[in-house]
Amino acid sequence: MTTPFWCLFVIVLMPYVIAPIVGVQRARQFGTVDNKNPRQQQAKLTGLGARAQAAENNAFEAMPVFASAVLVSHLAGAAPGTAATLALVFVAARVAHVACYLADLDKLRSLVFLVGVACCVGLFVISA
Numbered sequence: 001m002t003t004p005f006w007c008l009f010v011i012v013l014m015p016y017v018i019a020p021i022v023g024v025q026r027a028r029q030f031g032t033v034d035n036k037n038p039r040q041q042q043a044k045l046t047g048l049g050a051r052a053q054a055a056e057n058n059a060f061e062a063m064p065v066f067a068s069a070v071l072v073s074h075l076a077g078a079a080p081g082t083a084a085t086l087a088l089v090f091v092a093a094r095v096a097h098v099a100c101y102l103a104d105l106d107k108l109r110s111l112v113f114l115v116g117v118a119c120c121v122g123l124f125v126i127s128a
Contacts, residue, residue, distance in 0.1 A: 003084035004070045004123075007091045011066050015059040018098060022056055025049030048102065055101035059094065062116065066090055069123035076127035083123060090119035 001009075026033045026041055029049055034041040042053050066087075073083045093116035100109035 002074065002080065004073065004087035007087035008067055008070050010091050011059075011063055011094060014094060014098070015056050015063075018052060018056040018059060021052040021102070022049065025052055051101045051104060055098045058101070059098065062094065065120050066116075069120040073123045073127045078123070078126040082126050086119045086122045086126075090116050093119065 022042065022045075023033055025045060025048055026038075029045060030041060045053055070083075070087060073086075093112045096112040097109055097116065100106075100112060
């Protein structure tokens, strides 16, 4: 498996790594985890819990863009070294994005988000 595909595997797992943080925050804030209506309970989260939920949602939202970029670069036969570098930087940016969300560093979070977007654009560009 290529490095970009391994990176895609990491990105697919990322929301599921964040999910337990959300669960812990739900239990702390509400005394229990409502498994019958989890989305209603998640919508009431504040502070760290709300930021963790937003980070999880954003991880799910970023996944298809990155997956498309990786697949297009692979199918187009783009330079493997460049694709690997862009994919690794994307993973690093996404990890930093989650850390910034949890730490409430909004401006830095936006910056690392843009780095991730640039990596996806770069994967498409090297495929052209």
